[in-house]
Amino acid sequence: MAKFAYKALNKDGKEIFGVMEAETQALAINDVRTLGLYPTMVRPASKSDEKRARKEKGGISEFYIGGLKSKQIMLMTRQLATLIDAGLPLLRSLNVLIHQQKPCKLKDVLREIASDIQSGSTFAEALAKHPKGFDRLYVNMVRAGEVGGMLETVLNRLAVFMERRQALKRKVRGALIYPIAVIVIATGIVSFLLVKVVPVFADVFADFGGTLPAPTRFLMSAGDFMVYRWWLLLVIMTTFVDIIKISSKSAKVNSIRDRVVLKVPLVGDLIIKVSVARFARTLGTLITSGVPILQALKITKETIGNEVIQNAVQKVHDSIKEGDTIAAPLDESKVFPAMVVNMIDVGEETGNLDAMLMKVADIYDAEVEAAVEAMLALLEPAIIIILGGIIGFIVVSLYLPIFSLGDVVSNGG
Structure with missing residues (x-):
């Protein structure tokens, strides 16, 4: 060409x-x-x-920092759906969005997508060349929309899907701001006490002589460590992170970790609810958009981060491939709650599986929000108690020797 x-x-x-x-x-x-x-x-x-x-x-006017952001892709998807729904051709709609964008990675990606479509590629094929921004779920839904002649409908569904996922992330992040701020401030206060205050008391106690109580000796050692050997903390933390990264590459370690996490009180229950909500929302959206069920299950499996639940979804895939139902292998997995299995079973029998999956997703999105709020409600007092205990230990350790200073002074006299 x-x-x-x-x-x-x-x-x-x-x-x-x-x-x-x-x-x-x-x-x-x-x-x-x-x-x-x-x-x-x-x-x-x-x-x-x-x-x-x-x-x-790529001149100076196009300089930017950063890559593709999920929020930008979400807004672009909603805008593109609106433009196509208004009757504009796909290529014209893309160019309208390109002209609206400020210099950013998304603008360059949209240019490349528009160029590929001009060269004869389909929209889905052009998107597939940018997997960091558009995952398999996005690409396959767009492909189904192009084949079925309902691209604007599929884009609207994708926008809703991404908006709900983004909203949940915002709520979780917003709820974590307070406990993280408390931990950071308290860590700073404890570090200041150990580095600046404790050494002063250590010099005073050394001048008076005598044997210090065990808690005070421990505190002095901690203060010396923070002043003279603080770099060891960096070494320990770096080593710990490296060990986690290396171990995460092992399939066996990941499998054991995922099984253990699901049995942890509160945390395991939250992970199951998040995974069920993601499974139902993703699978329901894909089926509604016309993606074949087996392909939809493969994509859904990739969106779930826990290997135990991934294995359950894989069994569903194998079951359908052999002509069986979705509900039976989900029930056998003992991971999915009974209510979810029953609702999916009813959806299969009535031929409204996609609608039932979306209802399950709505229910469990609300369950996730409630579970996160409950965990944070327990986390805040727990943080206060732990940090109060640490600071209380420091104060008591500093004051214990003062009670015996009188004896030391009188003996010296």
Whole structure:
């Protein structure tokens, strides 16, 4: 396919220069017009034209920091659905979004997607070239929408799916701000006491002589460690992180960890609820959008982070492949709650599996929110008690020797 250089005017009258691929010059002129531009010159591109086009695309005005953000993709999906629903062609809609975007990674990605579509690729094929921004769930739903002729409907469903997922993340992060702030401030206070206050008391006690109580000796040792051997903390923390990273690459370690986590009180229950909500929302959205059930289950399995639950979903996939139901292997897994299994069973019998899955997702999204709030309600007093105990220990350890100073002074006299 030949390359053509073009000059064109945008809606503001500004001249745009670029290079595009097309079979003929007439088709290149038509493609420029589909971008919402008015071509003033179209000719075969030379190497200098391609170099100029790359320079203008990535100049100083296009400088940015950072990659693709999920919030940007969510907003772009909603806007694209609105534009297509209003009757604009896909390529024109993409170019409208490109012109609206400030310099960022998403703008470059949209340019590449628009260029691929101009070259004859489908929207799904163009998205698949950017897996960091558009996962398999996104690409397969778009592919199903293109095949079924309901791309705007699928994009709206994707936007709703991403908005709900983003909303849950925001709630969890917002709820964690207070306990994290308390931990950081308290850690700073304890460090200050150990580095600045404890050494002063240590010098005073040393001048008076005598044997210090065991808690005070321990506190002095901790203070000396923080002053003279603080770097060992960095070594220990770095080593611990490296061990976790290395062990996480082992399938056996991950399997054991995932099984143990599910048995931890409160935490295991929360992970199951999150996984059920994600399983139901993802599978329901994919089935509603026309993605084949086996392919939908494979994609859904990848969105779940726990291997135990992934294995349960894999058994569902194998069961359907052999002509059986979804509910039976879910019940055998003993991971999914009985209510979820029964609701899915009813959905299969009535032919409304997708609608039932979405109801399950709504129920468990609310369950997750309630569970997170309950955990944080327990976490806050627990943090206060633990930190109060640490600071209380420091204060008591510093004051214990003072009670015996009188004896030391009188004996010295």
